[in-house]
Every structure is written in C-alpha cells, then in structure tokens.
Amino acid sequence: MRRATALARAALLIAAGAAVVLASGIEARVPRPAHDTPKGERCVENTEFMRRNHMKLLVHQRDRTVREGVRTKAHSLANCVDCHAGATTRSVIARGPDGSEGFCAGCHAYVGVTLDCFECHAATPRAAATAAAEERP
Ligand code: HEC
Ligand code: HEC
Ligand code: HEC
Structure with missing residues (x-):
C-alpha cells in the first residue's frame, strides 16, 4: 500500500514538473528532483x-x-x-x-x-x- 502510494505520488510529481517545464519553456518553479x-x-x-x-x-x-x-x-x-x-x-x-x-x-x-x-x-x-x-x- 505504502509502495503503491509512493510510486503514484512520484509519477504525479514528475509529470507535474515536466508539464510546468513544457508549458512555460523556462525552468520549473515547483520543486522537483533535480539531478x-x-x-x-x-x-x-x-x-x-x-x-x-x-x-x-x-x-x-x-x-x-x-x-x-x-x-x-x-x-x-x-x-x-x-x-x-x-x-x-x-x-x-x-x-x-x-x-x-x-x-x-x-x-x-x-x-x-x-x-x-x-x-x-x-x-x-x-x-x-x-x-x-x-x-x-
Ligand atoms: C526518480 C526518483 C528516484 C531516484 C532517482 C532514485 N530512487 Fe530509489 N526509490 C524511489 C521510489 C519512488 C521508491 C519506491 C518506494 C516504495 O516502493 O515504497 C524507491 C525505493 C528505493 C529502495 C527501496 C527502499 C525501501 O525501503 O523499500 C532503494 C534501496 C532505493 N530506492 C535505492 C536508490 C538508489 C541507490 C538510488 C540512486 C542510485 C535511487 N534509489 C534513486 C525513487 C527514486
Ligand atoms: C549496515 C551496513 C550496510 C547497510 C546500511 C547497507 N549495506 Fe549493502 N552491503 C553491506 C555489506 C557489508 C555488504 C557485503 C560486502 C560487499 O559486497 O561490499 C553489502 C553488499 C551490498 C550489495 C552487493 C555489492 C554491491 O556493491 O553491489 C548491494 C547491491 C547492496 N549491499 C545494496 C544495499 C542497499 C540498496 C542498501 C540500502 C537499502 C544497503 N546495501 C545498505 C553493508 C550494508
Ligand atoms: C552506465 C551508466 C549508468 C549506470 C551503471 C547506472 N545508470 Fe541509472 N541511468 C543512467 C542514464 C544515462 C539514465 C537515463 C537518464 C534519462 O533517461 O534521462 C539513467 C536513469 C536512471 C533512473 C531513472 C531516473 C529518472 O530521472 O527517472 C534511475 C532510478 C536509475 N538510473 C538508477 C540506477 C541504479 C539504481 C543503478 C545501479 C543498479 C544505475 N542507475 C546504474 C546511467 C547509468
């Protein structure tokens, strides 16, 4: 259960981060796993x-x-x-x-x-x- 939740959360957050980058064309302002x-x-x-x-x-x-x-x-x-x-x-x-x-x-x-x-x-x-x-x- 914890595993599924964490994975779902990771997928959502990563998708959200990517959407912001694509939509704005600039560096995302939302925190995301930068590396x-x-x-x-x-x-x-x-x-x-x-x-x-x-x-x-x-x-x-x-x-x-x-x-x-x-x-x-x-x-x-x-x-x-x-x-x-x-x-x-x-x-x-x-x-x-x-x-x-x-x-x-x-x-x-x-x-x-x-x-x-x-x-x-x-x-x-x-x-x-x-x-x-x-x-x-
Ligand atoms: C893109 C995000 C991401 C990156 C990068 C990442 N991890 Fe993970 N890691 C996760 C997620 C999400 C889980 C799953 C948590 C769960 O299943 O409960 C996880 C789980 C793990 C687990 C199992 C932990 C447990 O208690 O069950 C280990 C070990 C682990 N990662 C090691 C690493 C190592 C070592 C690296 C770097 C080489 C790394 N991870 C990089 C997202 C990431
Ligand atoms: C308490 C110390 C300790 C912790 C904490 C620990 N390990 Fe290890 N690990 C060892 C020892 C000792 C070995 C066996 C000696 C070796 O192969 O270097 C080992 C071997 C390994 C190996 C095989 C050798 C290699 O380099 O691939 C992997 C993979 C590994 N550990 C992954 C993990 C992961 C993933 C975690 C965190 C979830 C973890 N270990 C946490 C001590 C630890
Ligand atoms: C030969 C170099 C190399 C090795 C060895 C390697 N990786 Fe990777 N890894 C990469 C590259 C390149 C990517 C792709 C990045 C991309 O597609 O943007 C990647 C992607 C990833 C991702 C997904 C990152 C994300 O942003 O979603 C994770 C998690 C990951 N690696 C973990 C590991 C773990 C754990 C190991 C050891 C078992 C490992 N990698 C070994 C080069 C490597």
Whole structure:
C-alpha cells in the first residue's frame, strides 16, 4: 500500500514538473528532483524500468551477494554510483553548491522514502575515492 502510494505520488510529481517545464519553456518553479545528467548513454536497464524497479534490482542484488556470495557487476550499487554521482559533488547524496540535490537522495527526499544505504556504502564513485586516497600523504 505504502509502495503503491509512493510510486503514484512520484509519477504525479514528475509529470507535474515536466508539464510546468513544457508549458512555460523556462525552468520549473515547483520543486522537483533535480539531478545531473548521468554518465553514459543509458542505464543498466531502460529508464522507465529503472524508475519503477531499481529498488528490486538492488535489494535482490544485495540478498544474492550477502547470502550466496554471488556478484554481478551490472546491478551493483557501486556501479550505480559511478554513473549517477553529480559532476560537481561527485556524490549521489550531497547537495550541490547551486542547491541541486544528489541523484539518489534528492528523489528519495522528494517521494519521502528513506535511503540508509550510504551509511555503509560509498556515495562517491570508486575512481574518485581511489584518486582522493592516493592524493593523501
Ligand atoms: C526518480 C526518483 C528516484 C531516484 C532517482 C532514485 N530512487 Fe530509489 N526509490 C524511489 C521510489 C519512488 C521508491 C519506491 C518506494 C516504495 O516502493 O515504497 C524507491 C525505493 C528505493 C529502495 C527501496 C527502499 C525501501 O525501503 O523499500 C532503494 C534501496 C532505493 N530506492 C535505492 C536508490 C538508489 C541507490 C538510488 C540512486 C542510485 C535511487 N534509489 C534513486 C525513487 C527514486
Ligand atoms: C549496515 C551496513 C550496510 C547497510 C546500511 C547497507 N549495506 Fe549493502 N552491503 C553491506 C555489506 C557489508 C555488504 C557485503 C560486502 C560487499 O559486497 O561490499 C553489502 C553488499 C551490498 C550489495 C552487493 C555489492 C554491491 O556493491 O553491489 C548491494 C547491491 C547492496 N549491499 C545494496 C544495499 C542497499 C540498496 C542498501 C540500502 C537499502 C544497503 N546495501 C545498505 C553493508 C550494508
Ligand atoms: C552506465 C551508466 C549508468 C549506470 C551503471 C547506472 N545508470 Fe541509472 N541511468 C543512467 C542514464 C544515462 C539514465 C537515463 C537518464 C534519462 O533517461 O534521462 C539513467 C536513469 C536512471 C533512473 C531513472 C531516473 C529518472 O530521472 O527517472 C534511475 C532510478 C536509475 N538510473 C538508477 C540506477 C541504479 C539504481 C543503478 C545501479 C543498479 C544505475 N542507475 C546504474 C546511467 C547509468
């Protein structure tokens, strides 16, 4: 029930945001989940599928890894972060200097779904984390 409501709300809000942009031809004044353009041409699955099902991929992936020791690269959380981290913030949760929200955290705040994954998992891309670690004396 909660799931259906949250999804319906997300769809409505996204549609409303898009309608305002189309109608006005200018930046929407209503708050909407703003995020940088992800890296790469496309997502690991098509965008519409991801919008609805990314949570199932991740939770399924986590269960398989933790319980059975199976790892596949395409649906790994680190892989999502590599593409979806903001260009300026290099993070999927941090808010940018212009006030834009992180890709994961921004939409989640918007739809009111808690996202506690990044208490343990890195919210920054692996390349950036490695580079930063190498820069340290
Ligand atoms: C376009 C909006 C949007 C974006 C972007 C987004 N999410 Fe979500 N996320 C949702 C919605 C809506 C739900 C569904 C809530 C439900 O089913 O109750 C959800 C659910 C989840 C869940 C399941 C949470 C739970 O308690 O059941 C996880 C895990 C998750 N998202 C991870 C992520 C990660 C990681 C990212 C960034 C790589 C991300 N999401 C980006 C909208 C988004
Ligand atoms: C309490 C710490 C903790 C939290 C919170 C946590 N994880 Fe994990 N997660 C782990 C550990 C430990 C592993 C196994 C070690 C590894 O694979 O890096 C793991 C593995 C994974 C994997 C498989 C490896 C990968 O990178 O793909 C996925 C996917 C994953 N977690 C997703 C999530 C998602 C989604 C959330 C939030 C709903 C979450 N985790 C929250 C600790 C945590
Ligand atoms: C190779 C780069 C890449 C990887 C890896 C990747 N994505 Fe994406 N993702 C994209 C692109 C590009 C889009 C399409 C944006 C568009 O159509 O406007 C997208 C779209 C999405 C959307 C829909 C966003 C919206 O505005 O509705 C979600 C949610 C999402 N990705 C989550 C994830 C999750 C979760 C993972 C890891 C399992 C992941 N992505 C892995 C590049 C990637």
